[in-house]
Amino acid sequence: MTDKQLQRLKRAELLELLLEIEEENETLAAENRALRERLESREIRLRSVGSVAEAAVSLSGVFDAAQRAADLYLENVRSACTEKEAACERRCRELVRQTEQLCRAALPGAPAGADALKDQFEKLLSQQEAAEREHD
DSSP, X not given: OOXXXXXXXXXXXXXXXXXXXXXHHHHHHHHHXXXXXXXXXXXXXXXXXXXXXXXXXXXXXXXXXXXXXXXXXXXXXXXXXXXXXXXXXHHHHHHHHHHHHHHHHHOXXXXXXXXXXXXXXXXXXXXXXXXXXXXX
């Protein structure tokens, strides 16, 4: 509407026009508020998604460190077991050697008897080892 057209309007028409403009203004203001709320809600969701993603990344680092620690622990346990097995084997060989010496000293004329005792001892030793492995 031009300025000339506005000047020709009567007071009642101007008030009516003003009311229409005011109603339109209120409608637009309400729509503006609703749009702002939707935008804010979307921004909050986006921030939340960002936070979840950041948390996942940081947890991934924690899980990686935990996995490395678990792997190192298992490696240390395996190494300790290998060392213990080697020490046990050395001790067993030493016990067999000592037993053979004792048997030969006790029965100098009976090497077959010493061999039989040795076989019996090795059998008992292997049974004991098997029982220990089952126990562990």
